[in-house]
Amino acid sequence: MISRFQIAYKNLLRKKARTLLTLVGIMLSSWVLVSLLGFNRGYEAALNRDIDNMGYQLMVMAKGCPYEAATMMLQGGTGLRYIEQSMVDSIVHRSEVDKVTPILMQAFFDPDKGDGGGIAGYFGVDAETFPTMKPFFRFRQGGWFHDEQAAEAVMGYEAAELEQREVGDKILVPEKNVQLKVVGILERTGTQDDGTIFVPLKTLQKISGIDKITTIGIKVKKDADSAKLEAALYQLPDVQVVSFTQVKQTIMKLVATARVMVLSIAIIAMLIAMAGVVNTILMSVLERLQEIGILKTMGAMPGDIFILVWTETLILCSSGGVAGIGLAFVFARLSDILVRRVLPYAPGGELVAIDLKLALLTLAVIVVVGLLSGIYPAWKAGRVRPLESIRSEG
Amino acid sequence: MTTGNGVSLAARGLTRVYRRGSEDIRALDGVSLQIRRGEFVSFMGTSGSGKTTLVNLLGCLDNPTSGELELAGRSIFGGGRALSERELTRIRREVFGYIFQNFYLIPTLTVRENVALPLAFYRKPGSEGEVERLLRLLGMEHRLDHLPGQISGGEMQRVAIARALVNRPEILLADEPTGNLDTQRSAEIGEILQDLNRSAGLTIVMVTHNPGLARLGGRLIEMRDGRLHEG
Ligand SMILES: Nc1ncnc2c1ncn2[C@@H]1O[C@H](COP(=O)(O)OP(=O)(O)OP(=O)(O)O)[C@@H](O)[C@H]1O
Numbered sequence: 001m002i003s004r005f006q007i008a009y010k011n012l013l014r015k016k017a018r019t020l021l022t023l024v025g026i027m028l029s030s031w032v033l034v035s036l037l038g039f040n041r042g043y044e045a046a047l048n049r050d051i052d053n054m055g056y057q058l059m060v061m062a063k064g065c066p067y068e069a070a071t072m073m074l075q076g077g078t079g080l081r082y083i084e085q086s087m088v089d090s091i092v093h094r095s096e097v098d099k100v101t102p103i104l105m106q107a108f109f110d111p112d113k114g115d116g117g118g119i120a121g122y123f124g125v126d127a128e129t130f131p132t133m134k135p136f137f138r139f140r141q142g143g144w145f146h147d148e149q150a151a152e153a154v155m156g157y158e159a160a161e162l163e164q165r166e167v168g169d170k171i172l173v174p175e176k177n178v179q180l181k182v183v184g185i186l187e188r189t190g191t192q193d194d195g196t197i198f199v200p201l202k203t204l205q206k207i208s209g210i211d212k213i214t215t216i217g218i219k220v221k222k223d224a225d226s227a228k229l230e231a232a233l234y235q236l237p238d239v240q241v242v243s244f245t246q247v248k249q250t251i252m253k254l255v256a257t258a259r260v261m262v263l264s265i266a267i268i269a270m271l272i273a274m275a276g277v278v279n280t281i282l283m284s285v286l287e288r289l290q291e292i293g294i295l296k297t298m299g300a301m302p303g304d305i306f307i308l309v310w311t312e313t314l315i316l317c318s319s320g321g322v323a324g325i326g327l328a329f330v331f332a333r334l335s336d337i338l339v340r341r342v343l344p345y346a347p348g349g350e351l352v353a354i355d356l357k358l359a360l361l362t363l364a365v366i367v368v369v370g371l372l373s374g375i376y377p378a379w380k381a382g383r384v385r386p387l388e389s390i391r392s393e394g
Numbered sequence: 395m396t397t398g399n400g401v402s403l404a405a406r407g408l409t410r411v412y413r414r415g416s417e418d419i420r421a422l423d424g425v426s427l428q429i430r431r432g433e434f435v436s437f438m439g440t441s442g443s444g445k446t447t448l449v450n451l452l453g454c455l456d457n458p459t460s461g462e463l464e465l466a467g468r469s470i471f472g473g474g475r476a477l478s479e480r481e482l483t484r485i486r487r488e489v490f491g492y493i494f495q496n497f498y499l500i501p502t503l504t505v506r507e508n509v510a511l512p513l514a515f516y517r518k519p520g521s522e523g524e525v526e527r528l529l530r531l532l533g534m535e536h537r538l539d540h541l542p543g544q545i546s547g548g549e550m551q552r553v554a555i556a557r558a559l560v561n562r563p564e565i566l567l568a569d570e571p572t573g574n575l576d577t578q579r580s581a582e583i584g585e586i587l588q589d590l591n592r593s594a595g596l597t598i599v600m601v602t603h604n605p606g607l608a609r610l611g612g613r614l615i616e617m618r619d620g621r622l623h624e625g
């Protein structure tokens with residue numbers, strides 16, 4: 001006729017505002033918690049993906065030259081240093097090396113980009129070797145350059161999106177007033193390639209009047225001794241060697257600090273939410289002493305009352321938890337943006353990776369913690385004596 | 395729960411002393427009394443004379459300081475032995491139904507749900523269909539899905555009576571059941587109680603300040619300073 005679950009549920013509806021506030025607390029803390037756990041998994045995966053998507057594990061460049069497109073663009077290309085293209089030949093013969101590709105990075109100031117202008121990053125790449133380094137590139141439209149000196153460009157997804165370019169459009173290289181024809185637009189990769197404009201190496205060398213290169217990307221053979229190769233490369237004059245395994249380790253170390261911070265926030269949020277649960281349930285027990293007493297006169301055992309109050313806690317925590325995790329799913333991209341703001345280095349793609357398993361795990365944590373915080377109020381309610389409560393109204 | 399002589403409740407020297415700080419209050423002072431099956435007993439007396447204390451002890455809602463209580467020949471209290479809350483609960487849900495001056499209905503549950511509430515914890519065989527039957531009997535069938543806030547005080551007490559009866563108790567304890575009602579509603583509740591006593595053979599133990607109501611039962615007991623004066 002009426003179940004205990006209904007009794008518990010209807011009781012929560014009695015103080016709607018209070019129940020709602022408690023729910024919001026649980027919701028927010030489970031949102032934070034699941035996002036954090038998702039971030040812990042997602043970030044490393046994203047970083048690995050980023051590094052795999054470089055296509056090469058080692059880069060050789062002139063000492064002091066920025067090795068990352070983002071840094072280069074920040075400095076407006078002023079920090080660029082060059083190495084001789086002939087260096088490629090001295091590396092390609094080594095036994096550990098699978099493939100080598102020369103790259104020329106250039107940054108031009110484009111007064112029409114964004115508010116008050118911006119930096120456009122151009123990559124001069126070898127039409128023959130570069131595509132083999134990036135076999136995972138997918139074209140949304142068109143394809144690679146037709147020959148190694150063509151006045152053509154392949155645009156990354158975001159670069160094309162930003163300027164509303166289609167294959168066949170002409171783009172003007174800022175500062176240089178050279179026209180290039182767009183022959184390909186890439187699919188999104190979630191890496192910095194998305195914001196880059198690729199041009200045949202020789203073409204970019206001609207445009208910028210530089211016959212050198214900035215970078216040599218090296219793909220190491222599987223199972224080859226990468227450390228030995230690195231040591232050998234350092235013997236080359238005036239170069240720096242960037243190894244992405246090292247970069248990754250450095251980044252992970254930096255991120256560890258950020259992780260600890262976010263973890264503390266999550267724990268605090270959780271504690272606050274749980275204090276809210278204890279408070280809400282305890283209040284509702286104290287307000288209902290007489291009613292609980294009446295339930296006792298009706299034949300409810302202490303255990304019955306305990307379960308009743310515990311059920312209320314369970315309803316609160318599980319519905320708040322489900323709502324919070326739902327929010328985390330829906331707003332995972334928003335969490336990404338927030339996380340990116342606090343992180344020293346954020347790889348592309350999804351940083352906060354929440355899946356069903358993680359969601360269920362988080363829900364379990366919330367329900368367990370909720371049930372723990374429900375023990376005291378439930379125990380207290382179970383001990384209410386019918387008489388005390390009836391009398392207390394005077 | 396019947397014994398040969400039809401005695402339902404038997405108290406001997408029932409005493410209840412409350413401690414208030416360093417002071418001892420002898421609320422009930424050696425009360426002896428027998429209540430037979432099917433009796434309708436009313437207690438009257440000035441405020442503080444110990445009526446509630448006595449009824450609570452008779453209803454196993456409280457442990458006496460000393461004295462004995464037998465329920466249908468079975469010893470409940472006696473020899474300084476106190477029952478645990480669990481044991482008391484078991485006796486209460488088997489034998490008693492209670493109504494109070496304040497009706498203690500749960501505001502978020504409908505009339506029907508309030509009456510069914512005891513069944514969520516304990517269901518005596520034969521209680522199927524009791525909710526509707528009792529509400530019909532008490533003239534509440536047109537208010538089944540109303541909330542307590544939507545019905546009158548007299549109607550609330552009817553719901554409380556139905557709730558007290560849903561598990562078919564043998565004894566109904568009523569502590570000032572009409573204390574919150576006007577004369578007209580009090581008389582109606584009195585009639586209902588009298589009817590339950592006469593037609594269903596329900597044993598009723600009632601405390602009241604209303605002389606008209608007190609006369610409804612066959613037996614009227616006056617209380618003064620924790621003692622009985624039966625006349
Ligand atoms: N829990 C308690 N603690 C201390 N003293 C109590 C307690 N309950 C009752 N008393 C005292 O015991 C005496 C009898 O109280 P009781 O409630 O039985 O009276 P009553 O006859 O029901 O009065 P009323 O008509 O006002 O309901 C009173 O003096 C009262 O103050």
Ligand SMILES: [Mg+2]
Pocket residue numbers: 445446447569
């Ligand atoms: Mg009283």
